[in-house]
Amino acid sequence: MKGYLRADGRKGIRNIILVTYLVECAHHVARAIVTDSPSDNVQLIGFPGCYPNEYSLKIMEGLCTHPNVAGVLMVSLGCEGFNREQLSNTIKASGRPVETLVIQKSGGTKKTIAAGLERVRELVVSAEAVELVPMDISELMVGTICGGSDGTSGIGANPAVGHCFDKLIEDDAVCIFEETGELIGCEQIMAERAITPELGVEIMASVEKAEKYYTKMGYGSFAPGNAEGGLTTQEEKSMGAYAKSGSSKIHGLIKPGDIPSQGGLYLMDVVPDGEPMFGFPNIVDSAEIVEMIASGCHLTLFTTGRGSVVGSAISPVIKVCANPETYENLSDDMDINAGKIIKGEATVSQVGDEIYQMVKQVAQGQQTKSEELGHQEFVLTYKKFEGIGPSCLPTVR
Amino acid sequence: MINRHFVLLNQSDNVFVCCEQLLAGASTTLEEVSVSMNVDITVGHKIARQAISQGDKIIKYGVSIGSATEDIAFGDHVHMHNMKSDYIASHTRQSRVGEES
Numbered sequence: 001m002k003g004y005l006r007a008d009g010r011k012g013i014r015n016i017i018l019v020t021y022l023v024e025c026a027h028h029v030a031r032a033i034v035t036d037s038p039s040d041n042v043q044l045i046g047f048p049g050c051y052p053n054e055y056s057l058k059i060m061e062g063l064c065t066h067p068n069v070a071g072v073l074m075v076s077l078g079c080e081g082f083n084r085e086q087l088s089n090t091i092k093a094s095g096r097p098v099e100t101l102v103i104q105k106s107g108g109t110k111k112t113i114a115a116g117l118e119r120v121r122e123l124v125v126s127a128e129a130v131e132l133v134p135m136d137i138s139e140l141m142v143g144t145i146c147g148g149s150d151g152t153s154g155i156g157a158n159p160a161v162g163h164c165f166d167k168l169i170e171d172d173a174v175c176i177f178e179e180t181g182e183l184i185g186c187e188q189i190m191a192e193r194a195i196t197p198e199l200g201v202e203i204m205a206s207v208e209k210a211e212k213y214y215t216k217m218g219y220g221s222f223a224p225g226n227a228e229g230g231l232t233t234q235e236e237k238s239m240g241a242y243a244k245s246g247s248s249k250i251h252g253l254i255k256p257g258d259i260p261s262q263g264g265l266y267l268m269d270v271v272p273d274g275e276p277m278f279g280f281p282n283i284v285d286s287a288e289i290v291e292m293i294a295s296g297c298h299l300t301l302f303t304t305g306r307g308s309v310v311g312s313a314i315s316p317v318i319k320v321c322a323n324p325e326t327y328e329n330l331s332d333d334m335d336i337n338a339g340k341i342i343k344g345e346a347t348v349s350q351v352g353d354e355i356y357q358m359v360k361q362v363a364q365g366q367q368t369k370s371e372e373l374g375h376q377e378f379v380l381t382y383k384k385f386e387g388i389g390p391s392c393l394p395t396v397r
Numbered sequence: 398m399i400n401r402h403f404v405l406l407n408q409s410d411n412v413f414v415c416c417e418q419l420l421a422g423a424s425t426t427l428e429e430v431s432v433s434m435n436v437d438i439t440v441g442h443k444i445a446r447q448a449i450s451q452g453d454k455i456i457k458y459g460v461s462i463g464s465a466t467e468d469i470a471f472g473d474h475v476h477m478h479n480m481k482s483d484y485i486a487s488h489t490r491q492s493r494v495g496e497e498s
Contacts, residue, residue: 151414151441154458155406184484185462211484220485230415230441232455232475233482236462305441325440342416342440344398 001364003135004070007095011135012067013298013363014041016314017123019073019116020064021046022087023080029101029109030075033116039124041070043313045378052081055383058257060087062294065094068314070127072096073119075112078104097126138172138263140363143292143300144244145178147285150229150305150323154240156341156351157303157322162246163352164301164359165265169248172263176254176292177245178270180210181221181281185235186242190267193250198391202253206269210281213271217280225306229323244303253392255385256291260393268295269388278382286310287379289317299362301355309333311370313378316362319369320355335369399427403444407459412443412475414457432472443475455480 003011019042021030027046034044045063047056064072064087072091076084084100091098099119106112144161146153165175183190187207191200214220220234231237251264260266270291271281282288289300289312299316302308307326311317321327324339331337336355340346362368398404402425403413415438419425424433427446438444443457449469454461463480473479 151443152416155404155414185460189460215485220482222485227477230439230443230476232443232477232480233463234485235482236457239458239460239462323440342404344416 001135001137001360002132003067003139004130005133006067006130008065010067011133011139012069013365014068014314014316015070015127015130016068017042017071017073017120017127018064018069018314019044019075019120020060022074022076022082022084023050024048025077025080026075026103029103029112029116032113033073033075033120036113036117037120037124039120041127042120042124043376045313045380047082047380049382050080051382052083053382055256055385056380057083057086059291059294059380061090062257062259062296063290063314064091064098065096066293066296066314068298069096070130071123072098073116073123074098074100075116076100076102078102097123099123137168137360140168140359141174141176141260141296141298142168142359143176143178143289143295143297144303145285145288145292145300146182146241146244146303147308147310148304148306149226149231149237149240151231152229152322152339152342153303153305154243155322156338156348157305157320158240158243159348160338160341160351160355161244161301161303161320163349164355165244165246166248167352167356168359169246169263169265174260174263174266174296176260176266176268176295176297178268178288178292179221179241179282180206180267180269180271181214182241183207183238184211184214184220185238190242190245190250195249195251196391196394199250199253199394202389202392203250203267206253206267206271209273210271213276213281216276229306244301252394253388254295255388256383257294258388259296268292272383273386274384277384281383283381284379286312286377287381290378290380299359301359303338307333309370309375310377311368311373311375313376316368317370317375318355318358318362333369333373400425402438403427405446406457409456409459411446411449411453411456413446415440415442415444427472430471434472436474438474445469445471445473445475447471449475
């Protein structure tokens with residue numbers, strides 16, 4: 001296995017140039033630069049809001065210095081609240097090339113697009129010079145989420161991902177699972193898997209926080225399609241979702257943008273701290289994928305029953321389909337057919353092994369279905385977090 | 398798998414999960430007892446493995462996933478019309494469960 005070596009020592013499995021708009025007002029210009037760019041490795045991300053927000057800055061810093069990212073062009077309107085100087089400094093400090101264009105100082109739309117294309121050409125040339133070096137599977141970070149879950153997800157795809165996670169953790173890779181709101185009802189059994197009792201207490205508290213938060217929102221993390229697919233309650237969906245975590249010990253509890261430094265299994269607490277102030281914790285699956293990537297994930301295992309088609313900017317998404325009927329209907333979008341499990345044609349561990357092999361192949365450059373189809377979904381909105389508690393990342397093993 | 402249409406996920410469960418759809422009126426044999434479906438049962442949905450009384454826990458994966466809101470007969474569809482979360486209300490496209498649309 002080989003990876004792209006970055007100046008900060010991290011290794012990537014893709015070699016992406018990001019064009020990042022820092023407010024919706026700069027979105028069109030940034031998109032035009034990406035669309036007109038001749039390279040497939042130039043991707044668009046951005047933040048829509050005009051008000052500053054510590055969380056979105058932290059996530060942007062995590063994304064723009066991600067190991068899959070070779071360089072960044074930031075596109076600012078000029079008067080927005082986003083702290084572009086800090087983002088630029090963070091990217092520079094990571095050794096990656098970064099350019100900033102301010103539309104109000106660059107002569108408007110046409111001139112900024114022209115200047116942006118020039119900058120992107122230079123960034124692509126510099127990315128092509130990045131050295132490929134040996135990369136061990138222990139250096140890989142893998143996230144998992146589920147989307148469009150149904151009554152088959154918890155039987156087929158999620159336990160198969162759990163099996164794959166167990167194997168990756170044996171290899172000393174980092175694995176991250178998340179959505180404490182989709183673990184409501186599992187907090188006790190999950191806490192028992194923590195490597196220290198204090199971490200277990202933190203895990204319990206994170207799920208209690210999620211329950212309170214979602215109760216206030218008036219909805220659980222439960223979509224109409226979940227019910228149409230046979231799931232009835234939040235805790236039923238949770239038990240299925242929980243199976244993605246496999247059976248390894250839980251080594252830590254992180255918040256979005258925190259990057260684990262040691263191999264092991266980590267739970268990401270995605271529910272904001274304090275009184276609810278910006279709405280739902282994550283408005284859609286893609287926002288969860290973005291947080292996983294900001295915490296360093298090189299790729300994401302996405303399980304689905306109803307059938308999601310999304311991919312992501314920056315890091316490949318491997319889609320694992322639990323429902324055999326959905327697989328047949330949407331096979332162009334699915335990487336792994338976990339519907340074989342519920343049909344009795346394959347075991348959980350066989351499909352888990354298949355996912356593990358695909359993780360290695362995708363890490364070596366094989367395109368996933370969503371990559372081939374050009375999916376580069378990206379969502380980043382306002383949130384508010386406090387730092388993690390002292391017991392969340394125990395150093396004892 | 399119990400048969401072509403249903404799986405039992407854990408020995409202590411009181412529901413089966415459908416793995417191949419069965420239409421209303423069709424019969425199936427569950428652990429040696431024959432029963433006919435009173436509604437269409439599609440993949441991922443649950444039916445009762447035994448008679449379940451109002452207030453009893455619904456057990457799937459060997460753990461509680463909520464409570465019965467009415468008496469449920471063997472073979473009946475188990476879903477939002479006869480069970481509820483013990484944690485947080487579920488919602489459909491029309492309305493939240495238990496509220497008028």
